[in-house]
Amino acid sequence: MIAWQMSAGLALALFMLGLLGLLARRSLVFVMMSIEIMLNAAGLLFITAGMRWGNPDGQIMLILVLNLAGAELALGLILILRLRNRITNLDGDSVNLLRDVP
């Protein structure tokens, strides 16, 4: 039996990694991947919580989160493909047409 603190710590580490990737990376593909990692961290935290309180709801939530992640990933990839037609690279910072200061 693994202590729930271990897997919760893993989830936290995964989340921080994803967040760092999100903040540090400029390539949109890597940003997407970072978001996936953060989602998986959240899913792991659900499982851990279900384990801690002996409740299967956590696992149900994981399936839901995975579904959402898949749908979101598909949508995100489509957007990235569309964006590639316009900016030729995948630098997220160059997509700033909505910024306020001219």
Place this chain on the structure above:
Amino acid sequence: MISYLWLIPALPLLGSVILGMFGPSMGPRLSGAVGTLSVGLAAVLAMAIALQWLGHPPAHSMYQQTLWSWINLPGFSINVGLYLDPVSLLMVLVITIVGCLIHLFSTEYMEGEDGYSRFFAYLNLFVSAMLLLVLADDLALLFVGWEGVGVCSYLLVGFWFSESANGYAARKSFVVTRVADIFMLAGLLLLATQLGTLNIQNMLAGAVATWPSGSLMPAVAASLLLMGGLGKSAQVPLQTWLPDAMAGPTPVSALIHAATMVTAGVYLVVRTHALFLLAPSVLDAIAIGAVITLLVAAFAGLVQSDIKRVLAYSTMSQIGYMFLALGVGAWPAAMFHFMTHAVFKALLFLTAGAIAMRLDHEQNIFAMGGLRTKLPLAFWAFLIGSASLAALPVISAGFFSKEMILGAVAAAPMPGMVLWGAGILGAMLTAIYIFRVVFMVFLGPVNTEISGSYGLRVAIPLVTLSAGALVVGWLETPETLGGQTIFSQFLSPAVGVFRHLPVSAMIPLTGIAAPLLGVAIAYTLYRNGTWARAATTEPSRLTLFLKSGSGFDTLYDAVIVAPYMGLVQLLRRDPVDQMFMLLRDLAVALHRQLRATQIGQIRRYASWMMAGSVATIAILLFA
């Protein structure tokens, strides 16, 4: 015939409506004809009514015509009605006849001006409002005419509105008389609340029945009405607008600012004289104010260089004589001087206009000279008008009316003799300043180019008015010259019998000598070149002080206009609004701060979101 009375104010009103609606498409000939004819028909009608009146005066020498009910409240009602008695009949005759002649003159004077039909529309509207003023049987209706003439005066002074100075003069005349009208309106409201009616005859009867003579209430009501009259008649302390009103076309000055509108104050006092008799102190104040006005204006007339301004100050001064007569209760004398003044002052103004027509609108008397042989018609007309204004004995109308006033003043109880002395001084000054103009303009070498010629439409009014200025005085003469009393007898049903009180022979003799002395002084000063030198040398401080009308303008600018404009400047930036502007500024500042974060970098947004989440969680956990 008399039942057509309502047509008298209605005809000029109709003329003004026609001119106002179709004027621009009618062409100058037709609009001039409509303008003159509408007043001319009113004049013919007025003369017919007057003839019938002289033959068979109606019962009690008055005629009332109620047209319709205006305001009908329980306990208070105002009818739109006309009231004709000898006083208003005299006013109507003068307004329509002199008005008609001035319209005729204007058709030639204004030829080629922009807004030709507009001019006649305003002028007709003025005549209509003035007739309503004198015919009204109700003070509320009189006030309608009163404001009507004020508006027309404003429109006509500012007739050449493309020059901002004219607009300023128009505003000044409007605002100053409006200040007076506020007093008058307060007086009307006081009378309405105290006596329950504004119908002039009922109101006067009520006042006599309710208020004892010399009590406070009639004095307050009379002074409020008087303030309105002083403003309209350009008397101290509300006289400053009249010289500036000369910015209007000259026929306007002749009609409005000499013959008719400015005497509305005199008419008002005569019309309500029963009320004024209840307030002897107010009558004394009228006399003293009148003397101050006539001297201030006469001194100002001595140093003016613009011919129209000389005439403006002389108008002020002559109306001062009328008020002096009112102050001693000599109502017929005031009305008599009103009539002669209307004739000779209209004549003087029209002649000044006729001179200006030929001299390319020159008005500076020092730039003129030698016009006696070049413009004989203008010379004779101006000379006759000046003689009448200066009250040269026997030959002029002004002599008889001024004599009547001064005789009544001298016979009045103290301080009658002091007032009389001031009046005599004023008469001498009048002769000096008007003959100064005569000599400067008509004698000496010719200094200006003269062009054009006079048509009939200029000649007829000048000749008619000249004849009038010579003969109308014979309607009322002193004992020594026949003792004719047609005029005061005609007015007696309205204002009571007038008795020429016995005075010592010195009084009329001094009255004869003063103007002659004035002419002699004017001629001496002309011969030795004093007047001409005064034009070229730097004016002394005294001259400048007199020229500005004894500094009333400066005083009012400092005491009233400047603080008021200061307040306006303050309120223009709206202190209350500042509070709300502060809210706006705050919102804008916050907006500036927040928009700086909108930089289009997803990673920056994400970090802010993270920071926000962490902060929220921290607060939830530790708060």
